[in-house]
Amino acid sequence: MLQGSARPLEYLVPADVAEAAAMKAAGALVLAGGTDVYPTHVGRPIARPIVDIAGLDALKGIEVTHDGYRLGALARWSEVAAANLAPRFDALRAAAREVGAIQVQNAGTIGGNLCTASPAADGVPNLLTLDASVELTSPSSRRVLPLEGFLTGYRSTALGDDELLTAVLIPRGGDDARATFLKLGLRRYLVISVVMVSAVIDFDERGRVREARVAVGACSPVAQRLRALEADLRGKPADSLEEVVAPAHLAELTPIDDVRATADYRRRAAATLVGRALAACGRDR
Amino acid sequence: MRQASYDPPTTPLDEDGQGAPYAMFGYGAHLAEVEVDIELGTVRVLRITAAHDVGRAVNPTLIEGQIEGGVAQGIGFALMEAYVPGKSENLHDYLIPTIGDVPEVVSILVESTDPIGPYGAKGIGEHALVPTAPAILNAIRDAVGAPVRRVPATPEVVLAAVEAGREGSD
Numbered sequence: 001m002l003q004g005s006a007r008p009l010e011y012l013v014p015a016d017v018a019e020a021a022a023m024k025a026a027g028a029l030v031l032a033g034g035t036d037v038y039p040t041h042v043g044r045p046i047a048r049p050i051v052d053i054a055g056l057d058a059l060k061g062i063e064v065t066h067d068g069y070r071l072g073a074l075a076r077w078s079e080v081a082a083a084n085l086a087p088r089f090d091a092l093r094a095a096a097r098e099v100g101a102i103q104v105q106n107a108g109t110i111g112g113n114l115c116t117a118s119p120a121a122d123g124v125p126n127l128l129t130l131d132a133s134v135e136l137t138s139p140s141s142r143r144v145l146p147l148e149g150f151l152t153g154y155r156s157t158a159l160g161d162d163e164l165l166t167a168v169l170i171p172r173g174g175d176d177a178r179a180t181f182l183k184l185g186l187r188r189y190l191v192i193s194v195v196m197v198s199a200v201i202d203f204d205e206r207g208r209v210r211e212a213r214v215a216v217g218a219c220s221p222v223a224q225r226l227r228a229l230e231a232d233l234r235g236k237p238a239d240s241l242e243e244v245v246a247p248a249h250l251a252e253l254t255p256i257d258d259v260r261a262t263a264d265y266r267r268r269a270a271a272t273l274v275g276r277a278l279a280a281c282g283r284d285r
Numbered sequence: 286m287r288q289a290s291y292d293p294p295t296t297p298l299d300e301d302g303q304g305a306p307y308a309m310f311g312y313g314a315h316l317a318e319v320e321v322d323i324e325l326g327t328v329r330v331l332r333i334t335a336a337h338d339v340g341r342a343v344n345p346t347l348i349e350g351q352i353e354g355g356v357a358q359g360i361g362f363a364l365m366e367a368y369v370p371g372k373s374e375n376l377h378d379y380l381i382p383t384i385g386d387v388p389e390v391v392s393i394l395v396e397s398t399d400p401i402g403p404y405g406a407k408g409i410g411e412h413a414l415v416p417t418a419p420a421i422l423n424a425i426r427d428a429v430g431a432p433v434r435r436v437p438a439t440p441e442v443v444l445a446a447v448e449a450g451r452e453g454s455d
Contacts, residue, residue, distance in 0.1 A: 184325060184327070184440070186365050186380055186439060187364075187382060187383055187385070188386050189383040189384070192377075194440075259367070259369055259372045259373055261439070261441055265326075265441040268444075269440070272324045273325075
């Protein structure tokens with residue numbers, strides 16, 4: 001029985017992306033896998049309509065395109081983990097197996113992970129090291145933003161009120177790069193990261209770094225690429241990458257003290273994990 | 286109609302705090318094998334061997350289940366469970382062990398004769414978890430050379446012990 005002021009929840013099922021975007025523009029809450037929507041509403045009734053986009057086929061699937069790879073916003077973590085992708089996606093696929101538990105991986109979507117924009121989102125550092133962009137679609141337009149431009153701060157994004165994140169785009173090239181993801185949490189599974197590191201390293205035929213991309217998550221409001229380190233890694237031999245890491249390379253991280261760890265610990269652990277991730281990529285070559 | 290009751294024999298404590306507050310005592314010992322990552326301070330429990338005096342083992346499988354459950358709770362106590370009022374008041378922030386955190390548990394049932402318990406059985410509900418955390422903390426001390434005096438022994442706490450152990454050996 002509904003009491004006094006309680007109103008029935010309006011549950012909207014759009015026919016296509018444009019309609020979904022229009023519903024969102026009119027104030028509806030977007031629901032995809034629900035793994036972030038649900039925990040943020042425990043004990044707090046949802047006061048606005050819900051637009052359930054989970055049935056939109058245009059947002060599904062992982063495909064190879066002319067420009068690279070297109071991961072539909074509704075691609076679930078378990079799909080990413082199982083996808084037949086090039087070695088440079090190994091870190092992303094490892095992260096897909098570390099997000100929550102298997103039940104969460106079966107429901108949670110890559111688009112949702114990015115729109116929630118948690119500093120500890122396991123997908124983000126790995127998509128940063130893949131140079132990912134996001135496709136944003138409104139009822140009347142479509143634009144593509146680099147992921148770094150999309151994530152603007154703690155749980156904040158550049159997504160417009162009338163826009164949906166419809167796909168994650170990964171450019172072509174460097175498919176044979178080695179990729180490692182390391183996640184540190186306070187228990188083995190089902191845990192929010194204290195620090196995480198993603199490294200994607202492309203080696204030339206002599207075993208020297210052609211291009212390196214390294215990102216650290218949970219140590220700043222938005223996961224960050226370590227561009228100074230990436231520059232210093234260029235040309236270095238595969239077996240000595242760990243030695244390149246210096247404290248200055250991590251200077252831009254701004255970790256905080258919280259219930260899980262102190263800022264000092266995070267900074268130290270980040271340096272250790274960056275070194276290990278690089279060494280793993282080098283060994284793997 | 287008949288009624289019956291049974292109250293295990295105990296005596297109140299005297300002015301010196303002496304007496305028999307419980308009718309029986311179970312004894313137990315745990316041996317913990319752990320691996321410490323000395324750069325990160327993370328701890329992986331590799332195996333717990335748990336010997337318990339259970340009186341008569343009326344249902345050994347049930348007892349092993351109790352011991353395994355107690356060990357799991359003890360691992361949580363040792364390594365991750367931290368109640369912070371206002372912060373960890375849910376199972377998202379208040380961590381308890383998952384299947385990935387609990388290793389093989391080798392149970393050793395030590396049968397003894399107890400004149401008081403039913404068919405000679407003793408309890409195994411609580412004391413299965415009492416020795417686990419001290420055993421784990423002592424194993425960490427053995428590995429890093431300095432004691433850990435705080436629970437939970439989070440990576441940060443363990444890393445401090447690693448450093449104290451290094452200074453101690455210099």
